[in-house]
Amino acid sequence: MEKALFLKWLSEGTVSIPHVLFKHYRAIGLQDEECMLLLHVHTFIESGNPFPTPEELSGRMSISSARCMGLLRGFIQQGLLEIDQYEDGEKGMYYEAYSLNPLWEKLLSLLSSHEARQDQQQKQKEEEDVYSIFEREFARPLSPMECETLKIWIDQDRHSPPLIISALKEAVISGKLNFRYIDRILFEWKKNNIQTPEQARSYGEKFRARQTRGPSRSAEQGESRNQFSVPVYNWLEQS
Structure with missing residues (x-):
């Protein structure tokens, strides 16, 4: 008997309910009772009854059919539920069905704005x-001009903060801790489509590998004094 009952329950199937609804229904203005009613509407739709009556809905809840009717009307007015009309071509009849698409769209809009706010923060x-x-690296407060340069790198040149920090590290390694040198690094990276710290690290390693196979020391000493030089490695140098 118990096995037969269990198999009967399984044969009725299951209903998939988005986790985001449970997590955010209060954020879109729903109370517990209202959310439960929408879940029952969703369950009826999933079970093949797209337009349950208030009586059918209240039969599964502890509220009256009149209360169900009022809540359903409120959902439609709030843009959480809509009634679509369909035509049965074979029978030549029209029928109505609830659609929860407005509810899902409202949840999507909420999540999108939430993620956008998090990204901005x-x-x-x-x-x-x-x-x-x-x-911290300069061991002093930045001057107004230096702050403006940082702002230009971020807002106008569209360098990401992690990439700017990577350029700062390169300048520290090279012993050239100044904004002009960091700007040259960022310029070189942008010219070579370097957009992430990982790409910058790989580019620097490849450049240093080329430097070790570069011209002899005597040839380097004969180069123009106007060339941009860096102790140990000048990764900005073109091969």
């Missing part, structure tokens, strides 16, 4: 970190 934090890291 993360971007702001990264930019603030850039200023702090530069001041």
